[in-house]
Amino acid sequence: MSTSTPQVLRPDRKKSRIGYNIAGLVAFVLMAFPVYWLVISALRPNAEIRSYDQTLWPSSITFDNFSRAIKQPNFGTAIESSLIVCGVAVLGGMLLATIAAFAIGRFRFRGRKFFMIVLLVVQLLPPTAMLIPIYIQLNDLGGLNEYWGVIVIYLVSTLPFATWMIRGFVINIPQELEESAMVDGCSRMGAFWRVTFPLLAPGLAAASIFSLITAWNEYLLAYVVLQDNDKYTLNVWLMNFTTSRGIDYGALMAASTLIAIPVVAFFLLVQKYMATGLTSGAVKG
Amino acid sequence: MSAADMKAADPPVSVPRAPEGEPQLAKNVNRRPRKAGALLPYLLIAPAFVAIAAVFVWPFIKTIIMSFQDVGRRELWSGSSAPWVGFDQFTNILGDGEFWDVVWRTVAFMVLCVFATMAIGLALAMLMQRMSTWVRLLLTAALVAAWSMPLLVATSIFRWFADSDYGVLNMVLTKYLGIDAQGHNWFLDPKQGFVIIGAVVVWGAIPFVSVTLYAALTQVPKELEEAASLDGSGTVGIFRYVTWPVIKPVFQMVATLSVLWDFNVFGQIFLMRGNKPEPEYSVLGIYSFEKAFESNSFSQGAAISLITVLLLSGVAVYYLRQLLKIGEVE
Numbered sequence: 001m002s003t004s005t006p007q008v009l010r011p012d013r014k015k016s017r018i019g020y021n022i023a024g025l026v027a028f029v030l031m032a033f034p035v036y037w038l039v040i041s042a043l044r045p046n047a048e049i050r051s052y053d054q055t056l057w058p059s060s061i062t063f064d065n066f067s068r069a070i071k072q073p074n075f076g077t078a079i080e081s082s083l084i085v086c087g088v089a090v091l092g093g094m095l096l097a098t099i100a101a102f103a104i105g106r107f108r109f110r111g112r113k114f115f116m117i118v119l120l121v122v123q124l125l126p127p128t129a130m131l132i133p134i135y136i137q138l139n140d141l142g143g144l145n146e147y148w149g150v151i152v153i154y155l156v157s158t159l160p161f162a163t164w165m166i167r168g169f170v171i172n173i174p175q176e177l178e179e180s181a182m183v184d185g186c187s188r189m190g191a192f193w194r195v196t197f198p199l200l201a202p203g204l205a206a207a208s209i210f211s212l213i214t215a216w217n218e219y220l221l222a223y224v225v226l227q228d229n230d231k232y233t234l235n236v237w238l239m240n241f242t243t244s245r246g247i248d249y250g251a252l253m254a255a256s257t258l259i260a261i262p263v264v265a266f267f268l269l270v271q272k273y274m275a276t277g278l279t280s281g282a283v284k285g
Numbered sequence: 286m287s288a289a290d291m292k293a294a295d296p297p298v299s300v301p302r303a304p305e306g307e308p309q310l311a312k313n314v315n316r317r318p319r320k321a322g323a324l325l326p327y328l329l330i331a332p333a334f335v336a337i338a339a340v341f342v343w344p345f346i347k348t349i350i351m352s353f354q355d356v357g358r359r360e361l362w363s364g365s366s367a368p369w370v371g372f373d374q375f376t377n378i379l380g381d382g383e384f385w386d387v388v389w390r391t392v393a394f395m396v397l398c399v400f401a402t403m404a405i406g407l408a409l410a411m412l413m414q415r416m417s418t419w420v421r422l423l424l425t426a427a428l429v430a431a432w433s434m435p436l437l438v439a440t441s442i443f444r445w446f447a448d449s450d451y452g453v454l455n456m457v458l459t460k461y462l463g464i465d466a467q468g469h470n471w472f473l474d475p476k477q478g479f480v481i482i483g484a485v486v487v488w489g490a491i492p493f494v495s496v497t498l499y500a501a502l503t504q505v506p507k508e509l510e511e512a513a514s515l516d517g518s519g520t521v522g523i524f525r526y527v528t529w530p531v532i533k534p535v536f537q538m539v540a541t542l543s544v545l546w547d548f549n550v551f552g553q554i555f556l557m558r559g560n561k562p563e564p565e566y567s568v569l570g571i572y573s574f575e576k577a578f579e580s581n582s583f584s585q586g587a588a589i590s591l592i593t594v595l596l597l598s599g600v601a602v603y604y605l606r607q608l609l610k611i612g613e614v615e
Binding site: 016017020021023024025027028031032034035037038041049050051052053054096097099100102103104106107109111112115117118119120121122124125126127128129130131132133134135136137139140152153155156157159160163188189213216217219220223224235238239242247249252253256257259260263264267268271 | 323325326327329330332333334336337339340341342343344345347348351356361364409412413415416417420421423424426427428429430431432433434435436437438439441442443444445446448450451452453456460467488491492545549551552555556559560570573574577578583586587590591593594597601604605608
């Protein structure tokens with residue numbers, strides 16, 4: 001009779017686990033369904049899209065929607081614009097962010113805390129509030145409808161977060177490595193570039209992917225600043241997808257899938273930094 | 286950047302760090318005071334500082350200046366200096382009944398979205414602790430997929446859901462729930478329209494919230510929960526006295542960020558309404574944007590932005606104080 005207690009307890013626990021699992025599966029379906037519907041709508045024949053009886057599973061798979069999507073005018077130039085704008089902005093941003101992160105990660109100096117708080121505060125400014133003065137400023141400088149206008153704004157928009165993130169990696173690299181390089185005759189910056197910088201590679205990769213995703217996803221500034229059809233970035237191109245005659249949802253979903261694929265791929269690469277780093281500072285303190 | 290607008294741009298709660306290493310490091314630096322190197326850190330932050338000043342700080346000052354001027358289309362294109370109008374923009378805006386409608390709409394939308402996001406996010410995080418591993422992996426995959434959807438794409442999907450003729454939402458309501466929703470236009474009534482918009486916002490924000498809270502929950506010591514349970518605490522008691530105190534700082538931080546994001550909601554509404562939201566769909570961000578770029582009254586738009594920033598500054602200060610308190614900025 002001594003085993004009666006566990007025997008009573010175990011089925012009980014199992015039953016409750018089943019309840020949680022069912023709830024978890026419901027949550028899984030609700031969270032995953034929009035993504036599923038995106039992909040499945042992109043792949044199903046147009047006749048099924050324009051049907052009052054939407055089926056949860058397509059009768060056949062076709063790439064017609066994709067070919068209609070990429071045949072929309074300016075698809076090629078939109079890819080080019082997005083690559084130029086995001087690429088230059090991220091490279092420039094990384095350079096500025098790395099040296100600034102080295103400064104706040106390795107030195108104690110007056111104004112350091114102020115600079116760090118500035119980095120946080122500017123991230124809290126609502127982007128739409130900044131849009132009007134930035135637009136006026138670019139207009140004064142002749143930056144409207146120019147790539148460089150968008151590039152400069154993207155570069156600086158990603159800078160605070162990238163600096164903060166790289167600083168996190170800098171302070172995790174032992175200072176002693178640099179010191180021994182300096183004993184061996186390196187200058188302070190020489191030691192940083194030769195010793196610390198190579199070790200920062202994973203951090204730089206993660207930070208540049210974050211910046212890239214942010215820049216790639218931006219649409220409003222590009223929409224307001226870039227006016228020529230052949231300068232549209234992919235997002236602006238997608239925003240102009242809806243015509244007055246109605247929306248070709250098949251092509252819209254196909255185009256959305258194309259735009260989302262690189263983001264999802266990059267996101268998977270840096271996902272662990274988001275998940276693990278999130279609370280390490282917050283909870284332990 | 287705004288809520289679903291990719292949580293990559295999140296403020297720095299998400300930075301890997303080694304708190305233990307830092308004090309020692311500081312000592313190292315102090316031990317070797319080097320006159321020649323004293324300027325170096327300033328040179329290093331100078332480019333970033335100048336860039337941030339030019340693209341964040343100056344535009345913000347410009348917003349303040351513009352709010353006291355009257356910048357219209359003419360001033361914009363001719364470059365002629367705009368006339369000063371004192372507090373006229375503010376008296377006009379604050380005296381306008383429409384503005385207050387917009388403010389209350391924004392506040393109501395924010396409160397409902399933050400409440401839904403935090404409630405569902407916390408529920409999911411606690412579920413994830415209790416479910417089997419394979420279910421948790423499945424759910425995590427779905428969360429990551431939802432998390433990585435660009436705001437533009439997410440909004441397109443939900444717009445397609447709610448399409449009056451071919452949307453899957455009306456189909457499910459009609460076919461499975463027996464409500465005749467065939468051809469129902471969800472956006473005719475802004476209340477219903479905001480349900481769809483809120484759904485995108487909440488769906489996009491849940492992954493960040495639940496993954497963060499789940500990570501916080503894993504820090505709750507198992508022994509404490511067991512001890513509380515042995516001492517006769519129920520589930521509610523354990524949560525109230527053991528779990529909550531541990532996750533509280535993270536919860537507050539995430540909730541504060543949600544308030545900031547949802548108050549500044551823009552893209553989901555703008556894109557859902559085909560880049561031209563009707564007046565009934567105006568929230569503060571949209572209202573300011575339309576005043577500036579549709580009515581060409583840039584000063585009005587700037588003044589509305591400034592009011593928005595002032596309304597939010599309390600929340601922002603609270604968030605910063607939280608960050609300082611937990612030593613993110615040491």
